[in-house]
Amino acid sequence: MSPALPEATSFRVAPERLLGTRLRQLGLAPDMNVTTHSNTTVMLSVTARGQLRLHRGYGHAPDRVLRAILRFIDARQPRERRRAAEREFLSFPVHMYAPSRKGPVRLERLRPGDEAVLQRLREMHRGLNVQWFDGTLADIPFRLSSRMRISLGELCLDARSKEVISIAISRRHLRRHGWAEVEHTVLHEMVHQWQAETARPVDHGREFRIKAREVGIAPAARRAVVKAGAAGAARR
Ligand SMILES: [Zn+2]
Numbered sequence: 001m002s003p004a005l006p007e008a009t010s011f012r013v014a015p016e017r018l019l020g021t022r023l024r025q026l027g028l029a030p031d032m033n034v035t036t037h038s039n040t041t042v043m044l045s046v047t048a049r050g051q052l053r054l055h056r057g058y059g060h061a062p063d064r065v066l067r068a069i070l071r072f073i074d075a076r077q078p079r080e081r082r083r084a085a086e087r088e089f090l091s092f093p094v095h096m097y098a099p100s101r102k103g104p105v106r107l108e109r110l111r112p113g114d115e116a117v118l119q120r121l122r123e124m125h126r127g128l129n130v131q132w133f134d135g136t137l138a139d140i141p142f143r144l145s146s147r148m149r150i151s152l153g154e155l156c157l158d159a160r161s162k163e164v165i166s167i168a169i170s171r172r173h174l175r176r177h178g179w180a181e182v183e184h185t186v187l188h189e190m191v192h193q194w195q196a197e198t199a200r201p202v203d204h205g206r207e208f209r210i211k212a213r214e215v216g217i218a219p220a221a222r223r224a225v226v227k228a229g230a231a232g233a234a235r236r
Pocket of ligand 1: 203
């Protein structure tokens with residue numbers, strides 16, 4: 001038997017679709033847009049354009065937690081009160097209600113040959129950073145993942161600070177698609193890194209598409225990856 005879930009609210013429609021309405025009933029400014037995501041590391045963010053982005057698991061949270069979210073995003077609240085509010089909404093276990101597709105980030109043991117691959121990825125990142133971003137992006141660790149089966153790459157961000165932690169590359173991608181495709185993936189993740197480091201929302205929106213074209217990669221999150229005569233869609 002699985003352990004009982006903590007206090008939560010249940011709904012008949014997809015609960016994340018009610019989040020905006022519930023938050024507004026609790027006092028959210030009516031002009032603030034609410035969107036949800038299932039990113040594993042960023043629980044909540046407010047974009048420069050005044051959009052509130054929340055993990056969709058908060059759709060299951062009781063009003064108490066939603067009120068904490070409202071206190072946290074209210075800049076007029078005293079710092080200590082916002083801190084306490086942050087602790088409160090971060091303690092709600094969103095992943096139990098809306099599990100991510102890939103599960104939490106877990107570090108994998110290095111395998112023989114990994115160090116050479118990681119070295120090549122770091123050098124690739126350095127070169128592309130100079131070529132397309134004027135060298136402004138931070139050096140970032142790479143990790144290889146055998147758990148990523150659909151995604152080719154992923155930028156990991158810290159939940160609180162929104163700082164970039166690492167870029168993960170799928171081992172399967174490395175094995176199957178060759179370095180030209182991997183370079184495309186690295187650039188894609190670097191555009192996300194640029195979004196994160198310039199305090200933009202990390203997504204595949206308009207700014208992403210513009211920047212992607214600028215650095216010469218396909219602007220879509222999905223695109224065909226050719227593999228030994230067959231083509232399949234893959235997510236980055
Ligand atoms: Zn992406």
